[in-house]
Amino acid sequence: MSDAAMTSEPHDETAPASSAMPDTAMPAGDRAIVPADSIAGRALVAVIAIMTFLAALTLGAVVLIRAAASEWQSDVEREVTIQIKPVSGRNIDADVSKAADIATGLAGVAGVRPYSRAESARLLEPWLGTGLTLDDLPVPRLIVVRIATDATPDLAALAKALTDQIPGASLDDHRGWIDRMRAMGRTAVAIGLGLLVLVLAATTLSVTFATGGAMAANRAIIEVLHFVGAKDAFIAAQFQRHFLLLGLKGGVIGGVAAMLLFLLAGLFGDWFKGTAGEEQVSALFGSFALGPEGYGAIVGLIALIAAVTAGTSRVTVYRTLGSIE
Amino acid sequence: MVRFENVGLRYGLGPEVLRDLSFRVDPHSFQFLTGPSGAGKTSLLRLLYLSLKPTRGLITLFGHDVAMLSPDALATLRRRVGIVFQDFRLLDHMSTYENVALPLRVLGREEASYRDEVMELLHWVGLGERMWARPPVLSGGEKQRAAIARAVIARPQLLLADEPTGNVDPVLARRLLRLFIELNKSGTSVVIATHDIALMDLLDARRLVLHEGRMHIYE
Numbered sequence: 001m002s003d004a005a006m007t008s009e010p011h012d013e014t015a016p017a018s019s020a021m022p023d024t025a026m027p028a029g030d031r032a033i034v035p036a037d038s039i040a041g042r043a044l045v046a047v048i049a050i051m052t053f054l055a056a057l058t059l060g061a062v063v064l065i066r067a068a069a070s071e072w073q074s075d076v077e078r079e080v081t082i083q084i085k086p087v088s089g090r091n092i093d094a095d096v097s098k099a100a101d102i103a104t105g106l107a108g109v110a111g112v113r114p115y116s117r118a119e120s121a122r123l124l125e126p127w128l129g130t131g132l133t134l135d136d137l138p139v140p141r142l143i144v145v146r147i148a149t150d151a152t153p154d155l156a157a158l159a160k161a162l163t164d165q166i167p168g169a170s171l172d173d174h175r176g177w178i179d180r181m182r183a184m185g186r187t188a189v190a191i192g193l194g195l196l197v198l199v200l201a202a203t204t205l206s207v208t209f210a211t212g213g214a215m216a217a218n219r220a221i222i223e224v225l226h227f228v229g230a231k232d233a234f235i236a237a238q239f240q241r242h243f244l245l246l247g248l249k250g251g252v253i254g255g256v257a258a259m260l261l262f263l264l265a266g267l268f269g270d271w272f273k274g275t276a277g278e279e280q281v282s283a284l285f286g287s288f289a290l291g292p293e294g295y296g297a298i299v300g301l302i303a304l305i306a307a308v309t310a311g312t313s314r315v316t317v318y319r320t321l322g323s324i325e
Numbered sequence: 326m327v328r329f330e331n332v333g334l335r336y337g338l339g340p341e342v343l344r345d346l347s348f349r350v351d352p353h354s355f356q357f358l359t360g361p362s363g364a365g366k367t368s369l370l371r372l373l374y375l376s377l378k379p380t381r382g383l384i385t386l387f388g389h390d391v392a393m394l395s396p397d398a399l400a401t402l403r404r405r406v407g408i409v410f411q412d413f414r415l416l417d418h419m420s421t422y423e424n425v426a427l428p429l430r431v432l433g434r435e436e437a438s439y440r441d442e443v444m445e446l447l448h449w450v451g452l453g454e455r456m457w458a459r460p461p462v463l464s465g466g467e468k469q470r471a472a473i474a475r476a477v478i479a480r481p482q483l484l485l486a487d488e489p490t491g492n493v494d495p496v497l498a499r500r501l502l503r504l505f506i507e508l509n510k511s512g513t514s515v516v517i518a519t520h521d522i523a524l525m526d527l528l529d530a531r532r533l534v535l536h537e538g539r540m541h542i543y544e
Contacts, residue, residue: 024338033416033427033430035418076446083438152491189351218414221416223414224414224415224427225431226400226403226481227374227376227403227408227414228403228404228412228427228428228431229400229401229403229406229428229431229432229479230400231396231397231400231401232395232396232397232400234431278459321396324376
């Protein structure tokens with residue numbers, strides 16, 4: 001206003017006494033158009049942090065169960081058993097030794113362990129009691145064949161060689177067990193994924209509604225920006241940036257808390273290594289180590305939640321602008 | 326500058342609150358918009374600042390048919406219009422200075438480029454010592470002046486004020502009127518919506534009188 005000096009300044013006699021005093025507070029420069037800190041904003045961060053924590057725990061649990069299921073399956077797959085049934089007129093010990101030689105000669109076999117007579121007797125102790133003489137019973141003998149990691153030996157050829165050369169020999173590749181394990185593993189992972197989808201849906205909905213609630217407090221800002229000539233994209237960008245930061249803040253708090261929990265669980269697992277309890281738990285769930293895949297998934301979850309928060313604020317801005325015009 | 330031709334407005338399926346309005350607001354003009362409560366002053370102002378679309382008729386603003394414009398084009402037009410709301414609509418989390426500077430920030434200007442301009446205007450409206458105070462601690466009159474300063478900082482071609490003297494005493498009302506006259510002298514067209522007859526009697530200006538949704542113009 002170049003002609004400002006020509007005009008006398010209006011003076012407000014109704015102003016409170018304090019208004020007569022100059023304000024000494026200095027400007028903060030370009031203060032954020034959307035208030036950086038508000039009760040609604042803090043509540044939103046808390047909701048996001050809690051929901052991210054729960055979703056990250058579910059996600060981590062699914063990753064662990066998936067890894068454990070695959071471990072159960074590969075453990076069973078890494079062993080096959082040769083069974084030698086007694087056949088009259090044949091020396092079973094010689095047949096066991098011959099079968100062990102055939103198995104050892106197969107590519108991809110890491111080790112062969114024939115069960116001795118005494119060991120076979122011990123296997124039957126729970127049912128038949130001690131002091132058993134196997135000579136009196138036609139008890140089959142077992143040979144456990146360990147398969148090398150990542151190897152795929154030709155088990156069909158082994159089965160054929162055994163049945164051709166040793167009458168009464170058969171190969172059990174645990175197909176039935178593997179099928180059951182596979183079904184169980186798949187079921188466990190499917191249940192986990194189902195839960196994860198539900199938790200993610202609940203998280204997305206909670207974050208969406210909480211963001212909508214926090215945005216309601218900002219309607220006045222949207223209206224003022226609109227009436228001073230701000231374009232819709234400018235207004236949306238202000239809120240999107242602000243709510244992206246809120247989403248990241250809440251997501252990082254919840255996600256990092258879940259990561260720390262998994263790290264601590266892994267450490268406790270190491271401390272109790274060798275105890276009966278730890279063996280049971282690790283047999284079922286493997287180790288609690290999430291691995292890069294699990295931690296990466298949690299980081300992805302944090303990014304997803306921040307994006308949902310920012311996206312919701314953007315949609316709300318456009319909806320509010322639509323209702324103003 | 327502004328042209329209304331047979332403009333009608335109704336809310337939803339209700340009766341028409343504004344009927345067959347035809348008038349112009351010329352460049353550099355000064356007019357009061359008046360009428361009894363419920364006559365449609367605020368609705369007409371909302372049409373003028375593009376917050377409502379008419380049910381029928383034609384509105385042109387700065388030569389543009391507003392019904393044909395995109396949201397971005399409407400935002401660009403709004404930058405040429407300053408609005409003083411009856412309830413001020415200042416943002417409580419910002420200082421008076423920041424509130425007044427908001428239209429310039431929206432234009433994408435850097436703070437260094439407008440700082441002196443905003444400070445000068447705040448001194449001009451008598452808020453030189455209150456520029457860092459936030460609206461909740463300002464008096465009614467101070468808020469009113471801050472709202473006026475925000476409306477004129479970007480040098481609008483048209484200023485719309487809704488009951489700008491509704492919250493102040495007669496002495497301050499006269500001073501605010503003088504402020505609007507000064508703005509008008511500097512080239513801004515002014516439309517003041519008021520039902521304060523004493524205020525209107527202070528100035529021999531055009532009167533747009535709304536009564537039961539129809540307009541009577543007294544030049």
